[in-house]
Amino acid sequence: MLRLGILGLGEGRSTISASLASKKFKLIQICDANKKLCEERALEFDFENWTTNYKDMLTSDKIDMIAIYTPDHLHFEHIKLALQHGKHVVCTKPFIDDLSQANELLELAKKSRKKIFVGQSSRFFEPAMRQKKDFDKGLIGELITIESYYHADHRWFLEKGWSLKQSLNGCMED
Numbered sequence: 001m002l003r004l005g006i007l008g009l010g011e012g013r014s015t016i017s018a019s020l021a022s023k024k025f026k027l028i029q030i031c032d033a034n035k036k037l038c039e040e041r042a043l044e045f046d047f048e049n050w051t052t053n054y055k056d057m058l059t060s061d062k063i064d065m066i067a068i069y070t071p072d073h074l075h076f077e078h079i080k081l082a083l084q085h086g087k088h089v090v091c092t093k094p095f096i097d098d099l100s101q102a103n104e105l106l107e108l109a110k111k112s113r114k115k116i117f118v119g120q121s122s123r124f125f126e127p128a129m130r131q132k133k134d135f136d137k138g139l140i141g142e143l144i145t146i147e148s149y150y151h152a153d154h155r156w157f158l159e160k161g162w163s164l165k166q167s168l169n170g171c172m173e174d
């Protein structure tokens, strides 16, 4: 069983709910810089172990894996810190927003021998389920390669103050 910490409790809420229902994960701690949000999630899920400081999860020997749901431009730094502290990582899309940082993370992942995984799944979206049904019935034929796109209305998302920011180094707060 993997022992999990969750960073960022907006979209990270879905992983709180999933991990509490899973036999494969044990939720150890949740973290958000916003104390009020931590308190709300604690109440919502009856889960008391929260912190506003990422370092608490990074240095905990009770946590094997960190699930990251902070704003896009902070992913690189938060993934890097998790790997440097010997944690497996699952990070929501977009994994990173600047390809020039990709090799550094790949090297670090190799060196740390930890797994990194992009946390985005559309298996249970209606269109994906229909396509799977059609494939199973033989309506699509034999698949050789699949090129797929995901279209969504992101206007609500672009209203978030951070959504157009770029990665920054040294964004870790004390």
Ligand SMILES: NC(=O)c1ccc[n+]([C@@H]2O[C@H](COP(=O)([O-])OP(=O)(O)OC[C@H]3O[C@@H](n4cnc5c(N)ncnc54)[C@H](O)[C@@H]3O)[C@@H](O)[C@H]2O)c1
Pocket: 007, 008, 009, 010, 011, 012, 031, 032, 033, 034, 037, 052, 054, 069, 070, 071, 072, 074, 092, 093, 094, 119, 120, 121, 160, 171, 172, 173
């Ligand atoms: N996989 C999906 O389908 C999906 C859907 C929506 C959003 N997302 C992604 O999830 C991420 C979060 O999106 P959101 O809508 O929840 O954003 P949000 O702004 O609502 O939440 C981000 C949270 O991170 C916290 N945070 C920021 N820096 C922190 C730090 N250093 N330490 C602790 N907490 C910190 C903030 O306080 C905030 O509560 C984004 O990368 C977004 O693109 C993925």
